[in-house]
Amino acid sequence: MTVYLPADLDEALDVRARHPEATPIAGGTDLGVHWPQRMAAEPGDWLDLSGVAEIRTLAWKDDALVLGAGTTYWDVIRNPGIAEALPLLVRAARLVGAVQIQARGTWGGNVVNASPAADGVPVLMAYDAVLELRSRVGSSLVPLSEFYLGYKQMRLGPDELLTGIHIPLRTYDFEWFEKVGSRSAQAITKVGVAVTRRAAEWRVVANSVAPTVCRCPGVESLLAEERPVSGPSDLAPVLAADVSPIDDIRSTARYRAEVLARVLYWGLRDECPNVT
Numbered sequence: 477m478t479v480y481l482p483a484d485l486d487e488a489l490d491v492r493a494r495h496p497e498a499t500p501i502a503g504g505t506d507l508g509v510h511w512p513q514r515m516a517a518e519p520g521d522w523l524d525l526s527g528v529a530e531i532r533t534l535a536w537k538d539d540a541l542v543l544g545a546g547t548t549y550w551d552v553i554r555n556p557g558i559a560e561a562l563p564l565l566v567r568a569a570r571l572v573g574a575v576q577i578q579a580r581g582t583w584g585g586n587v588v589n590a591s592p593a594a595d596g597v598p599v600l601m602a603y604d605a606v607l608e609l610r611s612r613v614g615s616s617l618v619p620l621s622e623f624y625l626g627y628k629q630m631r632l633g634p635d636e637l638l639t640g641i642h643i644p645l646r647t648y649d650f651e652w653f654e655k656v657g658s659r660s661a662q663a664i665t666k667v668g669v670a671v672t673r674r675a676a677e678w679r680v681v682a683n684s685v686a687p688t689v690c691r692c693p694g695v696e697s698l699l700a701e702e703r704p705v706s707g708p709s710d711l712a713p714v715l716a717a718d719v720s721p722i723d724d725i726r727s728t729a730r731y732r733a734e735v736l737a738r739v740l741y742w743g744l745r746d747e748c749p750n751v752t
């Protein structure tokens with residue numbers, strides 16, 4: 477087993493191009509979970525990104541916050557400006573695992589791990605985040621809402637790394653994220669939903685209810701058109717077309733569908749005149 481330890485981004489991209497079989501590792505909090513089985517089954521090489529300072533920065537631009545892919549949840553929690561400008565980032569960060577995971581897990585790892593249960597991804601998607609992907613030959617920007625192609629499938633080339641996450645700085649009328657798990661910490665999400673509204677423009681993004689974290693276009697239209705909603709049962713049929721929950725060890729499809737409709741209803745009830 478070889479562990480590559482690049483000192484900077486150029487070197488990391490060089491290793492990525494020459495050794496696409498080496499698995500990038502940032503905080504290791506996802507990869508580490510399967511470490512013993514993985515080492516036995518496929519002892520591969522590693523590209524350790526922890527020494528790449530360029531992706532550990534957090535930069536305020538005129539119109540966006542750029543989170544380096546290697547920034548941790550804790551970097552976000554302790555940044556004084558983020559709670560005011562993009563409060564859902566802090567809310568999601570505080571709901572990830574517990575403080576040990578928040579201190580080590582990265583936003584880039586959460587995105588590329590591509591778990592349907594990822595808690596960082598819904599809030600990033602509700603803020604219309606755009607991913608910066610880089611290879612030795614150039615870079616591209618991909619909206620996060622277009623990044624996932626299916627379960628654990630994504631638009632990331634074998635020679636690319638996720639280097640940054642651009643989050644537009646906008647004024648929202650409403651920002652909200654809720655996570656349902658079996659405990660208040662160290663709980664993988666059974667149902668989660670992030671919502672933002674700017675005038676009539678809504679983003680409703682759910683996790684743990686489809687093969688990928690996903691926007692809910694039916695509910696977004698319902699809210700934009702101000703159609704009446706007088707209980708969770710008015711949201712449920714619309715959500716049924718937006719999401720596709722499954723039974724697994726954490727929950728059942730039925731629980732997920734019902735709880736998503738309820739959580740969303742209660743979250744929206746005081747915010748929208750048409751949700752009564």
Ligand SMILES: Cc1cc2nc3c(=O)[nH]c(=O)nc-3n(C[C@H](O)[C@H](O)[C@H](O)COP(=O)(O)OP(=O)(O)OC[C@H]3O[C@@H](n4cnc5c(N)ncnc54)[C@H](O)[C@@H]3O)c2cc1C
Pocket residue numbers: 499500501502503504505506507508509525545546571572573574577580581582583584585586587588589593594595596636637638639662663664665
């Ligand atoms: C006890 C525990 C509790 C947890 N609780 C939660 C929770 O509540 N909510 C939640 O969402 N997650 C949770 N997680 C999962 C995990 O902590 C997060 O997903 C975290 O953000 C992963 O980041 P990482 O840097 O540790 O990723 P890593 O494990 O280092 O990598 C994850 C994946 O991303 C790839 N990768 C990482 N960085 C890059 C990059 N820059 N470019 C390309 N590929 C890259 C890796 O190759 C790998 O496929 C938990 C994990 C543990 C162990």
